[in-house]
Amino acid sequence: MPDVLEGPVDLNRWPIDDLDGDAGRRMIESCRADLASLGCCNLRGFLTDAGTAALMAEADALLEHAYWKNGRRNAYFTEDDPSLPADDPRRMSFPIVMGQVAGDLIPPASRLRRLYEHPAKVEFTRRTLGLAALYPRADRFQDLNLIVLPDGGVQLWHYDQNHFSVTLLLQAATQCGDFEFVPALRSKHGEDLEAVRRLFRGKHPGVVRPEREAGTLTLFRGENAMHRVSPVCGDKARVTAILSYDEAPGLWAPDEVNAMIYGPRVREPRAVGSPI
Ligand SMILES: [Fe+2]
Numbered sequence: 048m049p050d051v052l053e054g055p056v057d058l059n060r061w062p063i064d065d066l067d068g069d070a071g072r073r074m075i076e077s078c079r080a081d082l083a084s085l086g087c088c089n090l091r092g093f094l095t096d097a098g099t100a101a102l103m104a105e106a107d108a109l110l111e112h113a114y115w116k117n118g119r120r121n122a123y124f125t126e127d128d129p130s131l132p133a134d135d136p137r138r139m140s141f142p143i144v145m146g147q148v149a150g151d152l153i154p155p156a157s158r159l160r161r162l163y164e165h166p167a168k169v170e171f172t173r174r175t176l177g178l179a180a181l182y183p184r185a186d187r188f189q190d191l192n193l194i195v196l197p198d199g200g201v202q203l204w205h206y207d208q209n210h211f212s213v214t215l216l217l218q219a220a221t222q223c224g225d226f227e228f229v230p231a232l233r234s235k236h237g238e239d240l241e242a243v244r245r246l247f248r249g250k251h252p253g254v255v256r257p258e259r260e261a262g263t264l265t266l267f268r269g270e271n272a273m274h275r276v277s278p279v280c281g282d283k284a285r286v287t288a289i290l291s292y293d294e295a296p297g298l299w300a301p302d303e304v305n306a307m308i309y310g311p312r313v314r315e316p317r318a319v320g321s322p323i
Pocket residue numbers: 205206207212269274
């Protein structure tokens with residue numbers, strides 16, 4: 048089986064297979080600087096055109112297994128709290144219309160999974176984020192996911208549970224469907240609720256919309272950067288791979304958490320591990 052980096056990834060532009068070489072070191076430095084100054088590192092053309100087409104073909108064959116969410120939620124995925132003021136951003140709800148394919152449905156031999164697990168890909172991510180260690184997530188549902196947003200699809204404003212997020216855009220929508228975020232909207236010291244309220248009213252001046260097209264890899268700090276995908280329009284669905292890594296091995300999520308994300312089918316016996 049040929050190495051998965053040969054073909055899909057544009058190694059001339061993004062030499063993740065030679066991180067100790069001059070070009071590899073410059074790439075890491077540049078990504079780290081972008082993360083610090085812009086809140087995200089955006090690798091446009093990470094995949095070649097042929098690589099994008101090949102990985103999208105794999106994804107396309109899996110989308111029929113997506114678990115669909117279609118409703119309204121607040122940005123914190125919590126129940127409404129009537130004790131809070133009516134205009135509190137935690138009480139504002141937004142539409143969510145999206146399909147999600149769990150990791151256990153993405154085959155071990157697929158290029159998508161082999162790229163996600165490839166040591167060079169993991170090491171590139173580790174060095175860019177400046178972490179002591181990094182592992183593909185052990186949870187077989189959460190490790191590698193696909194998100195599909197068809198015409199009318201929307202991923203509402205939210206924070207991620209992960210300290211950081213890695214996404215690979217496989218197919219851009221015909222129109223709209225922009226990835227938007229506000230860097231460092233909250234910190235370990237708390238959250239500026241007035242700034243969140245401005246954001247929800249469309250009046251926050253700090254919204255970042257990185258230029259992305261199919262084949263772009265993006266790293267950002269989704270734990271503190273509120274983010275969303277604006278409503279998709281047009282006849283081409285937006286398809287993204289979500290690559291989750293952890294700083295410790297053997298982490299998995301409780302069944303009830305995964306059941307909310309992937310549907311009731313995930314409630315089954317588990318391997319031994321530690322809760323995330
Ligand atoms: Fe997210």
